[in-house]
Amino acid sequence: MPPPDQAALAAAPRFAAALREALGPAGVITDPVALRPYESDGLTAYRQVPLAVALPRSTAEVAAALRIAHESGIKVVPRGSGTSLSGGALPLADGLLLGLGKLNRILEIDLPNRCAVVQPGVTNLAISHAVAADGYYYAPDPSSQIACSIGGNVAENSGGVHCLKYGLTTNNLLGLEIVLITGEVLRIGGRHLDAGLYDILGLMTGSEGLLGVVTEVTVRLLKKPETARAMMAGFASSEAAGAAVAAIIGAGIIPAGMEMMDRPAIHAAEDFVHAGYPLEAEALLIVELDGPKVEVDDLIARVGAIVASHGGSGLRVSESEAERLTIWAGRKAAFPAVGRISPDYYCMDGTIPRGRLPEVLRRMTQLSAQYGLRVANVFHAGDGNLHPLILYDANKPGELEAAEAFGSDILRLCVEVGGVLTGEHGVGVEKRDLMPTMFGEVDLNQQQRVKCAFDADLLLNPGKVFPTLRRCAELGAMHVRGGQLPHPDLPRF
Numbered sequence: 001m002p003p004p005d006q007a008a009l010a011a012a013p014r015f016a017a018a019l020r021e022a023l024g025p026a027g028v029i030t031d032p033v034a035l036r037p038y039e040s041d042g043l044t045a046y047r048q049v050p051l052a053v054a055l056p057r058s059t060a061e062v063a064a065a066l067r068i069a070h071e072s073g074i075k076v077v078p079r080g081s082g083t084s085l086s087g088g089a090l091p092l093a094d095g096l097l098l099g100l101g102k103l104n105r106i107l108e109i110d111l112p113n114r115c116a117v118v119q120p121g122v123t124n125l126a127i128s129h130a131v132a133a134d135g136y137y138y139a140p141d142p143s144s145q146i147a148c149s150i151g152g153n154v155a156e157n158s159g160g161v162h163c164l165k166y167g168l169t170t171n172n173l174l175g176l177e178i179v180l181i182t183g184e185v186l187r188i189g190g191r192h193l194d195a196g197l198y199d200i201l202g203l204m205t206g207s208e209g210l211l212g213v214v215t216e217v218t219v220r221l222l223k224k225p226e227t228a229r230a231m232m233a234g235f236a237s238s239e240a241a242g243a244a245v246a247a248i249i250g251a252g253i254i255p256a257g258m259e260m261m262d263r264p265a266i267h268a269a270e271d272f273v274h275a276g277y278p279l280e281a282e283a284l285l286i287v288e289l290d291g292p293k294v295e296v297d298d299l300i301a302r303v304g305a306i307v308a309s310h311g312g313s314g315l316r317v318s319e320s321e322a323e324r325l326t327i328w329a330g331r332k333a334a335f336p337a338v339g340r341i342s343p344d345y346y347c348m349d350g351t352i353p354r355g356r357l358p359e360v361l362r363r364m365t366q367l368s369a370q371y372g373l374r375v376a377n378v379f380h381a382g383d384g385n386l387h388p389l390i391l392y393d394a395n396k397p398g399e400l401e402a403a404e405a406f407g408s409d410i411l412r413l414c415v416e417v418g419g420v421l422t423g424e425h426g427v428g429v430e431k432r433d434l435m436p437t438m439f440g441e442v443d444l445n446q447q448q449r450v451k452c453a454f455d456a457d458l459l460l461n462p463g464k465v466f467p468t469l470r471r472c473a474e475l476g477a478m479h480v481r482g483g484q485l486p487h488p489d490l491p492r493f
């Protein structure tokens with residue numbers, strides 16, 4: 001991260017006083033001990049206590065906090081629930097951490113328009129809970145859904161098991177309210193389907209807190225399917241399971257979810273939740289099919305035949321909702337399960353074309369031997385989204401660095417085979433320095449011009465996503481008046 005700006009550190013007491021005036025004493029934290037819980041997000045290898053934390057309770061308070069930060073030239077890191085696995089919400093020593101957790105109300109459930117209007121701090125799962133009695137749900141389902149906020153989901157364009165059929169966050173949004181760094185409020189989309197003009201809703205989704213702060217989200221609601229059944233089978237190799245995945249998609253079937261786990265992940269999950277996973281298998285495939293009962297019955301038969309013809313064994317199909325949930329329980333708890341077998345693990349997130357899976361797994365095994373670190377794999381197999389979990393012990397000198405280098409090699413491999421650096425966890429600080437492996441200078445400059453259009457002073461979440469932050473003036477997107485940039489005192493990196 002860039003070295004802290006001494007001028008910002010010196011201005012901290014005045015800045016905090018202005019914030020307290022706008023948000024009240026309970027809305028601002030500066031006590032060093034009380035700041036400690038905010039020092040990291042889900043990527044706990046990186047820690048930094050922020051300059052201050054603001055906890056606004058309304059859009060007006062968010063706007064006030066951003067206006068004050070902008071006028072003071074203080075950087076701002078937005079934070080939802082802090083479950084980011086890419087360090088997106090990692091604080092800055094000279095920056096304000098803007099916690100959106102107190103904006104946690106469901107504002108309206110509008111079933112005739114099949115949408116809900118919610119504040120950004122509402123958890124993903126709370127939306128589905130709020131509409132469950134009416135037979136509706138919100139489809140994107142990150143494994144962290146009990147904790148992660150919808151604002152964070154928008155900023156990371158989060159996905160989950162059901163995104164293969166129902167799309168990522170971006171496909172399930174209708175509208176946003178955003179506060180710009182200047183404190184101005186922007187409303188995009190609404191309850192209608194097409195917003196017209198540039199797709200700023202799409203631009204904001206996945207923007208990792210670099211363009212604006214989301215203060216209200218209108219999400220699409222879906223009717224719960226009449227039936228949902230899960231099936232699972234073991235395979236003698238990941239290659240065979242991967243071939244079954246390709247054959248299912250090739251047959252024109254889009255399951256509600258299709259997930260794979262390798263042997264280490266199967267063992268860790270089975271020891272943890274006792275879901276009845278086949279311990280002799282090298283790979284486990286879980287497929288969920290949903291829709292009208294007759295359709296699901298037909299699809300179960302067709303997928304079962306494909307699985308069998310690719311060597312799948314021990315096929316089990318859920319006969320009740322409880323059994324469906326049991327089949328999923330191990331997969332949903334795979335990360336904490338792996339946490340039980342290793343002092344630390346590093347969760348990677350890359351995406352590859354599905355057909356390259358066997359080759360990528362083979363090379364990952366070679367890398368595992370090269371670095372002397374074990375790896376457990378869980379995949380959103382249908383989307384080609386890999387989550388290798390690299391096991392290490394941070395107390396052993398050099399192991400964290402080895403895990404990071406191993407992870408970088410996996411991501412480079414994803415790009416090499418025609419994939420991308422991230423599937424759903426975002427770039428954050430974790431993958432920032434790998435961006436040039438995927439994007440050329442022209443791409444990165446054009447992306448930064450978009451950043452400059454929203455935040456010309458580069459105050460929102462700087463140090464994330466872009467490997468080198470170019471001054472907007474260099475990119476021709478900032479007016480230099482009298483030979484002076486705005487805030488010439490600020491260090492640019």
Ligand SMILES: Cc1cc2nc3c(=O)[nH]c(=O)nc-3n(C[C@H](O)[C@H](O)[C@H](O)COP(=O)(O)OP(=O)(O)OC[C@H]3O[C@@H](n4cnc5c(N)ncnc54)[C@H](O)[C@@H]3O)c2cc1C
Pocket residue numbers: 041042077078079080081082083084085087088089100120141142143144147148149150151152153154155156157158159160161208209210212213214215335336424425461
């Ligand atoms: C055990 C575990 C399992 C996970 N499983 C999945 C998974 O299956 N799928 C998946 O996609 N992710 C998963 N994640 C990652 C994480 O939960 C998601 O990225 C989630 O969307 C982050 O939400 P959050 O509220 O915690 O955001 P934070 O971690 O607080 O922030 C994430 C990013 O969003 C920005 N941000 C947050 N709120 C706002 C806002 N209101 N306005 C503007 N910017 C904002 C932050 O600046 C930061 O860049 C998992 C994480 C864990 C710990």
